[in-house]
Amino acid sequence: MASDLPCGSYLALYIVSMHIINTNSRTSTHWKLNSDAGKVQSATALVADGENTRDPMNDDHLMSLLTNKIPLDNGQWKLEESLTCVGTSCQKNNTESRNNTAESLDCGKPVNETQYDHLRGIAARQTHPHIPEPEVAEIFRKRGRHQVAELDMNELERALRKDKKERPKSAQVYNKIGNFWRIKGNTQTSIECFRKALFLQPNNPDVLLNLARVLFNLQYLDNAIVLTRRSLEMQSADQNSWLQHFTLGEILKAYGHYHEAALHLRHSLDLNPGYSRAIAHLREMEVNPDVTVTHYTLFIIVFLVLGV
Helix, strand or coil: CHHHHHHHHHHHHHHHHHHHHHCCCCCCCCEEEECCCCEEEEHHHHHHCCCCCCCCCCCCHHHHHHHCEEECCCCCEEECHHHCCCHHHHHHHHHHHHHHCCCCCCCCCCCCCCCCCCCHHHHCHHHCCCCCCHHHHHHHHEECCEECCCCCHHHHHHHHHHHHHHCCCCHHHHHHHHHHHHHHCCHHHHHHHHHHHHHHCCCCHHHHHHHHHHHHHCCCHHHHHHHHHHHHHHCCCCCCCHHHHHHHHHHHHHHCCHHHHHHHHHHHHHHCCCCHHHHHHHHHHHHCCCHHHHHHHHHHHHHHHHHC
């Protein structure tokens, strides 16, 4: 009787082992929702009914999400591309995904500081509204002595991408990208591009003037005057400064300083005869004289009358 005990032990061990193997998650019953029948059935039964001939474990989308995610450096995660599309649409979706995630045309990481960051309009750059400036396209339409009738923004963007890649430390390139975003109306990006250009060349007159125009449109008149005057100071003697004088004339006119505005506008016409916008501003000021001067004149007359 005692001799039967080892055989019984081996038999018991064999039964337990087979039970463990049969209950392994890869061979155990896999349950799925049968949407047609409105009930949960084993995957084996679904295959027998002809509903699905794929491996039920591989068809488990929840398991696929959990086992095929790719961790990112920022703590988030994404799925492998093979799991984000189904069937023949995979190639199309992957192509669209690559196009959508292409590097945006910007000026890279914002610089830490420039010598003009104390100006209120620059300090508050993250709060500015988007204001398109379609007139800026005139800068890109002029190619040498020729002028392009219609500006292709896609072609311009490709050219700027190429310039940025070839000259990643060029203030002129970042100045162009800033003007590109002025046309598009992305005020914040344009200011960041001009800041980067000024970080590289703090006294570049073109960049200073373009940033002044942005702040003028945002009604930061004092800041715009500071930057325009600085641009005028930095303009070399062999370069035409008509645009600086015209910009100062516009800003001062908006401020109500008609006398000084007229001086700059006339000077801009001396340097660029026949410029229609300068002529229009001068005519408008002739029709509507300086209100400040009128008030001062009235005050002096009243003072003299009372004094008598």
